[in-house]
Amino acid sequence: MTEAPRNKTAGNIWSHYNPVRITSGQGAIDRLFSLDPPVAVGKRIFMVTSTGFTARGVTAQIEAQGRKHGLKNPILVFDGATPNPELDLLDRIATGLRGKGITRIIALGGGSVLDTAKAISVALPSDLEAPLDMVLRQGNPHKWKSRIPVVAVPTTAGTGAEVTPFATVWDSENKKKYSVSGEMVYPSHALLDPELTLTLPPKETLYTGLDAISHALESLWNKNRTPVSEALALKSLSLANEALPAVLKQPESLYFREMMQQAALLAGLAISRTRTAIAHAISYPLTMRFGVPHGLACSFTLPGLIRHYTQALNPDPRNAAMHDTLEILESLNLKAEIANYTGGEDLSKYVDEMLYPDRAWLYSKSINRMDLVCLLAK
Ligand SMILES: [Fe+2]
Numbered sequence: 001m002t003e004a005p006r007n008k009t010a011g012n013i014w015s016h017y018n019p020v021r022i023t024s025g026q027g028a029i030d031r032l033f034s035l036d037p038p039v040a041v042g043k044r045i046f047m048v049t050s051t052g053f054t055a056r057g058v059t060a061q062i063e064a065q066g067r068k069h070g071l072k073n074p075i076l077v078f079d080g081a082t083p084n085p086e087l088d089l090l091d092r093i094a095t096g097l098r099g100k101g102i103t104r105i106i107a108l109g110g111g112s113v114l115d116t117a118k119a120i121s122v123a124l125p126s127d128l129e130a131p132l133d134m135v136l137r138q139g140n141p142h143k144w145k146s147r148i149p150v151v152a153v154p155t156t157a158g159t160g161a162e163v164t165p166f167a168t169v170w171d172s173e174n175k176k177k178y179s180v181s182g183e184m185v186y187p188s189h190a191l192l193d194p195e196l197t198l199t200l201p202p203k204e205t206l207y208t209g210l211d212a213i214s215h216a217l218e219s220l221w222n223k224n225r226t227p228v229s230e231a232l233a234l235k236s237l238s239l240a241n242e243a244l245p246a247v248l249k250q251p252e253s254l255y256f257r258e259m260m261q262q263a264a265l266l267a268g269l270a271i272s273r274t275r276t277a278i279a280h281a282i283s284y285p286l287t288m289r290f291g292v293p294h295g296l297a298c299s300f301t302l303p304g305l306i307r308h309y310t311q312a313l314n315p316d317p318r319n320a321a322m323h324d325t326l327e328i329l330e331s332l333n334l335k336a337e338i339a340n341y342t343g344g345e346d347l348s349k350y351v352d353e354m355l356y357p358d359r360a361w362l363y364s365k366s367i368n369r370m371d372l373v374c375l376l377a378k
Pocket of ligand 1: 215280
């Protein structure tokens with residue numbers, strides 16, 4: 001009889017939970033106003049998006065769809081969402097919406113749009129005056145007790161924010177990044193239509209795809225991993241390994257767009273349990289200081305981290321998928337991409353910020369300051 005392999009999760013009690021209702025497929029956007037439970041037609045909807053969708057007519061199409069479904073009140077639209085949403089702006093929007101009878105929020109856009117909507121969804125019903133400032137910046141021990149349900153409609157294939165219980169908000173003046181998190185932060189619905197990702201420019205397709213890959217890897221090497229998160233992350237990685245190179249070559253392919261969207265969704269489901277780890281910890285100071293796009297900032301160290309993680313492991317099915325990913329990442333020459341933002345500055349001076357314990361400690365292998373300096377130098 002063969003001996004049972006040693007598995008870190010074996011023998012441990014684990015749990016997995018994700019309450020987001022998912023609807024996915026070509027044309028799924030047409031179900032926006034017939035989701036279960038349906039939007040109450042007499043109530044007020046707030047929609048968060050970015051100017052591009054309004055300019056391309058998508059916002060107007062959604063407003064028309066709402067009227068067709070008997071929506072009595074016009075949708076309140078905020079289309080000024082920007083990358084890396086600012087804490088003070090979110091507080092102002094949330095408190096400005098009080099008393100307007102908002103019963104549902106639609107978020108149409110990339111990760112920052114979804115994070116904007118999720119942060120507002122818990123800040124709006126809070127009884128605090130400037131909730132995000134008081135809870136995140138001032139450390140008030142307030143729990144998010146209620147929310148306005150969010151229908152998350154991602155238009156990129158990367159963040160997985162449509163199924164996670166956290167939203168990243170930024171305080172650029174004080175060079176800080178915070179996470180709004182907790183059960184109330186889950187969107188109520190995720191609506192995924194691959195057609196919405198067809199207009200994504202090449203760079204954003206690449207960077208958001210890299211974010212999804214980073215999530216799958218960060219979940220696989222995470223101290224919080226469970227058999228469920230591991231299965232989700234492995235499937236995500238194998239889909240992304242096929243879809244990302246293909247979609248970069250054939251951006252008009254709905255087949256590969258959908259495959260990449262599924263990869264991002266599965267990775268999002270995986271990190272909704274585990275959270276991210278060291279690659280994301282490394283990314284935050286670079287996004288804050290140099291404006292490095294999130295997907296690039298959290299992926300340029302992945303080749304080094306894959307080597308660091310797999311070097312001492314016994315034969316493990318995760319390694320095969322990781323090595324396929326390694327080949328793809330190396331072909332992309334991400335170090336050169338990142339130098340376009342950092343001007344080639346020595347990044348090792350930021351290692352103390354990168355070892356920010358909230359995320360870095362979730363990496364299941366030990367990594368010290370010197371390892372990180374070497375990783376950044378290679
Ligand atoms: Fe990420």
